Each structure stands twice: as C-alpha cells, then as structure tokens.
Amino acid sequence: MADSGKTRLTGAAALVSGVLVAALVGCSGGADQSTSAGLAPIVEATTTPAPSALPRGSASSAARPSASPSRSATAAAAKPAHTAGRHTVLIVNATRQTLWVAATQQKEHPIPRTRWQLAPGASTSVLLPTGWGGRIWARTGCGTDGGGRTVCQSGYCADSEACVQPDPAPTTLAEFALDAWSGLDFYDVSMVDGANLPMWINIFRTATRDPLSSRGCSSAGCTRPVDCPAAMRVTRGGTVVACKNPCTAFNTDATCCRGTWAGREKCVPSRWPVDYTQVFKKAEPFAYSYAFDDSATMSCKGGCDYRVTFGLSPGTT
Secondary structure, three states: OOOOOOOOOOOOOOOOOOHHHHHHOOOOOOOOOOOOOOOOOOEEOOEOOOHHHOOOOOOOEOOEOOOOEOOOOOOOOOOOOOOOOEEEEEEEEOEOOOEEEEEOOOOOOOOOOOEEEEOOOOEEEEEEEOOOEEEEEEEEOOEEOOOOOEEOOEOOOOOOOOEEOOOOOOOOEEEEEEEEEOOEEEEEEEOOOOEOOOEEEEEEOOOOOOOOOOOOEEOOEEOOOOOOOHHHEEEEOOEEEEEOOHHHHHOOOOOOOOHHHOOOOOOOHHHOOOOOOHHHHOOOOOOEOOOOOHHHOEEEEOOOEEEEEEOOOOOOO
C-alpha cells in the first residue's frame, strides 16, 4: 500500500469497510526500492493516436507539476475489445512528455507486465484479472544510472525494479479494487501522497453512469494544473516536477492527521490554519485530496473496463 510514511487511508476505506485497503495491501510506493529487476521489463508502447490528437507546443508553469500537458487530452485511442472474465484498462499519455507507467504486481492476481514506456500521445492497454486490487501511476524524466538502476525525476519506483526512488516522491495514483463487493468495482484518483501528473479515470462497457466526461470533467469541475505553493514544490534542475502533500511539506499534527487531529472526525482540513488540501481539490475536484476524502470513491458494476488518462482537460490552463 503506497504511503508517504504518514497516516493514510486509501481509496474506499470508509465506504466499503476496508475492501480497498485490503486489496491494496502490499502495493508499491512509499518505500525506497533497489531490488533486482524481475520478469516485467519496461516495454515501449507503439499504439499512437491520430496526428490531430497529438500535443502541440508547451504550456507548463514553474509552479505546476503538470508535465507540459496536451490540450487535446482525450487522445483518439480506440477502446479495446472487452475480454470476458477480465478488466481492460486503457492507459493514455495525453501529456507532451514521455511517461514511464507502472502497475502493481499482485501475488494473488498476477499480471504479465507491469511497466510501459509511453511516448506523448501514445496509449497501451493491460488486462487485469478478476479480483485485482492495486494502483497505476506514471514516472517522469526517467533514465538509468551507472549501476543500471532506473532513476526518475518524479514518481514511485515500480515493483521488482532496480530503481532509485526520488526523495520525496509525490505520485498521482489510480487506485482499483476490482470485483470487491457484490459485483462492484471501487476506484479513485488519489493525490493523498501528493501529485506529479494530472490524471482522470473513465469507465466503459458498463451500464453504470460515468461520473466523469471523456474530457476529464465532473459536475464539480475539470482536470486542471496543480497550482503548487512554494513550500510544497519538488524541483529538479530548477523545474517543478511534483507537489508534496501537506503532511510531507509541513509535518504538523493537523496536516498529518495525528495527535489531537487523529481520526476521521477530527482531521478536518477546513479547520486547519490553511487548508492545503484545496491545492489538489481545485485541480481535480473528483480526486482524493487527503486521507478521509471519501466522497472521491467511485464505483462501477457489470464487468467494467477503464481508461486512465494522464493529462489535462482540453482547454484548461
């Protein structure tokens, strides 16, 4: 279970009696990793959208760890065919930079590949088995050091990867607990550990109404850049690559939901001297912005398939 070393509940913890927490136990992220590479090499995806959907130019901001997002974020990647007994997850890179995507390798429900390299505008898909629970995320600015280990500017190391994890490593997470309870999947976008990329999740092949549009907009707003305060910024070479969560940035009882602020009833960001969770909530109103932000949990029924898009809603700045 990914954790920035602070008190943290994940995804649907409160709403589904810990189902998502149980599904994510043992997931990647949060701890330094320098293990030997396993049987899941990074593979460069070759599926790309039509030229009209490819990013143009650059619009990054010094205070926005949004990875120079594409304005045509819903790349024209076709929805893959459904596979009976599996969940297809289409992963789309709608940013202007190469991303190194990773997924949790779960012992009980293994998948053959957990790492992909996606060029700007590219997409790939992964088949997840029934009952899979885990996370999908992306790293930026990756290369290798003299020892052959992966070194990235932002994002958690992948499972079974020879890797030097950034410190700190704020990471935007797509969290899933598939077929978790009464035929329901539970999923969310989480910025509880901070954020390094904009992201949203769509559902398809289901009778469930998608709470987000294909452009990454909910009834509360669209996917926008994180306007990160100076004290929360993570910079590499003078460029902002991620935004720390309030606990990592300020390490107070209030921002870490501990001491007299511990627990769901007491950890209320609106009572903090400054509600720093709004940094993330304003960027992605549908995402988890702190540990007890359980209204961000979404559900889907009926053998759902998913699209995870890294990028901003078209037209946002």
